Amino acid sequence: MNHFKDLDPLLHSQLRLAIMSLLMSVKSAEFVHIKEKTGATAGNLSVQIDKLSKADYIQVTKSFKGKKPLTTCKITKVGINAFEEYVNALKQYIN
Amino acid sequence: MNHFKDLDPLLHSQLRLAIMSLLMSVKSAEFVHIKEKTGATAGNLSVQIDKLSKADYIQVTKSFKGKKPLTTCKITKVGINAFEEYVNALKQYIN
DNA sequence: TTAATTAGGTTTATATTATAAACTACTTTA
DNA sequence: TAAAGTAGTTTATAATATAAACCTAATTAA
Numbered sequence: 001m002n003h004f005k006d007l008d009p010l011l012h013s014q015l016r017l018a019i020m021s022l023l024m025s026v027k028s029a030e031f032v033h034i035k036e037k038t039g040a041t042a043g044n045l046s047v048q049i050d051k052l053s054k055a056d057y058i059q060v061t062k063s064f065k066g067k068k069p070l071t072t073c074k075i076t077k078v079g080i081n082a083f084e085e086y087v088n089a090l091k092q093y094i095n
Numbered sequence: 096m097n098h099f100k101d102l103d104p105l106l107h108s109q110l111r112l113a114i115m116s117l118l119m120s121v122k123s124a125e126f127v128h129i130k131e132k133t134g135a136t137a138g139n140l141s142v143q144i145d146k147l148s149k150a151d152y153i154q155v156t157k158s159f160k161g162k163k164p165l166t167t168c169k170i171t172k173v174g175i176n177a178f179e180e181y182v183n184a185l186k187q188y189i190n
Numbered sequence: 191t192t193a194a195t196t197a198g199g200t201t202t203a204t205a206t207t208a209t210a211a212a213c214t215a216c217t218t219t220a
Numbered sequence: 221t222a223a224a225g226t227a228g229t230t231t232a233t234a235a236t237a238t239a240a241a242c243c244t245a246a247t248t249a250a
Binding site: 009013014015040041043044047048066067068069 | 235236237238239240241244245246
């Protein structure tokens with residue numbers, strides 16, 4: 001068996017992986033929804049969303065729902081590729 | 096309402112996962128062999144082996160090969176179970 | 191009308207973790 | 221016998237994850 005391929009450190013984090021996994025299966029998701037699905041605290045989620053956004057793995061849109069702020073996330077093509085590559089690399093470890 | 100199962104933090108680390116993955120497929124492995132297969136530095140490997148050992152995921156035997164020290168690692172039943180549970184949980188994220 | 195509470199976040203401080211550098215102890219080679 | 225190599229361990233630091241504290245605006249209660 002070959003040397004183990006590196007795992008993208010941005011994706012090899014439980015919360016960020018959960019966010020990405022969620023976003024892989026929907027068109028887009030709101031901050032509060034992601035928070036509920038992942039069980040993360042708002043602070044932690046905010047930081048991790050920011051990291052994914054800065055890597056261009058997700059696109060973040062800030063608007064308002066009525067009078068409340070609304071943060072919406074959507075996975076990008078770059079993010080989809082990164083996720084798929086990560087899953088691929090990971091299979092080397094778990095199969 | 097946590098849809099994502101927690102990932103064992105001891106296994107959710109690239110190097111420790113590689114070590115465990117390797118040990119899942121062999122009866123036992125020597126320190127130097129693991130070092131080569133994983134590409135890790137000796138220092139890092141030493142630390143991570145120690146962590147896995149303290150959790151009873153692997154059993155570490157120190158002896159000598161001729162006059163050189165020889166560290167041999169072997170996965171335990173506890174380690175096998177943890178690995179399998181980890182892989183199972185992970186599938187929730189990547190499928 | 192003011193005070194407290196809630197919603198939806200962000201910022202910052204701290205705890206945890208991973209990693210490399212430095213070190214130990216011994217052996218082999220020139 | 222000095223230098224280099226082997227097989228690791230210990231320790232210092234960089235990186236990361238996380239929670240606590242904070243912010244702004246809107247509601248609700250007194």
